[in-house]
Amino acid sequence: MNLPKFSSLYGRIFAxxxxxxxLVLITVLAASQLDPxxxxxxxxxxxxxxQNQAQTITSNYQNSSSIRASIKQIERSNVDSGRLNYYFNDTEGHWLNPPSGMRARALNNFITQSDKSNFPQQRLYGRLMIAGPLPVVIAQHELNMYFAIRWHQPPPFLLQLLDRPLQLLLAVMLASxxxxxxxxxxxSKPAMRLEKAAQKVARGIIELDPELEKGPSEFKQAGASFNQMVMAINNKISEQQRLLSNISHELRSPLTRLRMANALAIRKQGDSAELARIDMEAERLELMINELLELSRQQIDSHQIQQNLSVAELWAETIEDGKFEAEQQKKSLICSAIPKAVMTGNPNLLISAVENVIRNAIRYCEHSVWVDFKQVTVKQQSSLIITIEDDGPGVDKEELEAIFRPFYRVSTARERHSGGAGLGLAITHSVITQHNGQITALRSQHGGLAVQITLPLDL
Known part of the structure; x- marks a missing residue:
């Protein structure tokens, strides 16, 4: 069995x-060393x-005539001074001033563990601290002296923990x-990176993320597999878009020959309703092919040009062009102030996307088009909301979501005689999605269609 490596998630949990x-073992050992x-x-x-007290007793009582009298005198002086309690035993272990009660049991237990006068030791019994032995000489007899004193100090913190299992458990939890x-x-960090990458793919932003291949080895492998999946998806999409582009290019040659043959037929036979219809349908087919080429080009090359852009400078000229075009058709375009913000993206695609929606609104409105720019901030994320409304015939409520699909033609008079290929809003939707934005269609308060575009701004 291979030992777990610290770079792996399994190894880190194990370590x-x-x-x-x-840490628990060190705490227990440290507590035992500090346990009085x-x-x-x-x-x-x-x-x-x-030792100083033992020397004082020896110097004062070594030449006395009675051991018992000397010990009683020592005890009386101890009571008067409130100092330590002294206990003496002889070399055979007999107490000369025997203690009583708990002290007797504590001293008898202590002398069984510490009976070498060269190595005095101490131990706590409840609230009684006993220390000794120390050699003394009283009345020409060598004795062992022990000290006993009431212990008033609080027990060490670690000792309190050992005496209270719940507190010990809490301390271990806090330490760990x-x-x-x-x-x-x-x-959580690599898991959140993987989650964000999956959300980007769900929104249609299919791009590699090198950060996924960092962290524990298990997440590195998952991140590498995710990036391989993204590469495979990108390759499939690119192949599909190239196929669409190639088909569109191949269709232009026979279409051109068809229009030339139709023009020759009109020259020889004169104009007719049938030949005019052929020419009109060929023109619509050419427009559709051009829009297909534009859609495939944008989807393939959308990430090649990314710049920091001023919002005001980006669409100022588009708004002026829209006003001019509306005036030529005896209509008006009303625009709010463009906020002074910065965003990152492809300028040509962003300009084309908004321009496409504005020109559609001008085409189908009755009198006016309204363009509103608004900057909003939610949860430290700043966004730009562009709302384009008109007072035209509008779109049925059940078709509002479908108008961004390629080749979709609405059933209202808005598209019935327009001659459009149904790709304009699909191209705009593709551009906005590629810039991490959203586009939705609503019923306008002016009676027509409202298209709302939301794009992220740089902080």
Whole structure:
């Protein structure tokens, strides 16, 4: 079995699990080392004080005549001064001033663990701290002296945790939280990148994303597979668009010959309704082929030219041209102020898309066209909304979504005698989608059609 690598997701989860367990183990070991209920060496400062007291007792009572009287005198001086309690036993382990109750049990237990006068130690029993032994000489007898004092210090924090399992569990959870947050971040970041890439593909933006091939090895493999899928889709789309373009090009040659033959027939036989109808249908077919070529060219080359563009400069000339064209047809175009914002895209395609919608509105309106530019910001994302409305016959409500499909012809008078190929709005829809935008058709408040275009702006 191969050991997990840290670069893999499996390896990271495994490492964080064992690191958390190691933190718990270190906490337990550290708590045991700090636990005063275990036998420990007496701290240096305290040991020095105890040794000084032992030397004082030896110097004061080593030549006394009675051990019992000397110990009682030591006990009385201890009561008067409120200092430590002293307990003495001989070399055979007999207590000369035997304690009682809990102290007796604590001292008897302590001397079984610490009976070497060269190595004084201490241990906590409840609230009683016992230390010793230290050698003393009283009445020419060598004795061991032990110290007992009430312990008023709070227990160490780690000791409190060990005594309270719920608090210990909470402390472990808090200690492991940074590691778990890092693991969650390591999991979620590549997953969110993959999700965003999938959403872009769902919106029709089919492009490679090198960032997908970063992170844990499992996500690298998933990202590489996703990019391979995107490449395959792009290749299929490009093949389809090239096929469409080639077919359109091939259709132009016989179409040209057909129009030439029709012109010769008119010259020889004179004008007739049949020949005029042939010429009109050939002209419509040529227009359709030209629009097909334009659509395929835009879909293939849309990502080749990307620039930072000023919104005001981008469509200012388009609005002026629209006003001029409307005046020539005894109509009017009313436009709001264009916001001073910046966006990224292909200028030729964006100009063509908006111009196409404006010219359609001018063609089908009765008197006026309204163009409104508005900048909105939602959740730190700034967008430009362009609304183009007219007061023409409009489009039936059930056909509003279908008008952006290629070759779709609406059933109302808006398209009945226009001679259009049904590709204009399909081309506009393609351009807007390629720029991460949206385009929708609505009923205008002026009675005609309203086309709303939403495009992302640069921050």
């Amino acid at each position: 964080i699990f064992w690191l958390t367990m190691l 209920r275990q036998l420990h060496d007496v701290p240096a400062n305290s040991l020095k004080d105890l 939280t940074p590691l778990l947050l890092w693991l969650a971040w390591a999991l």
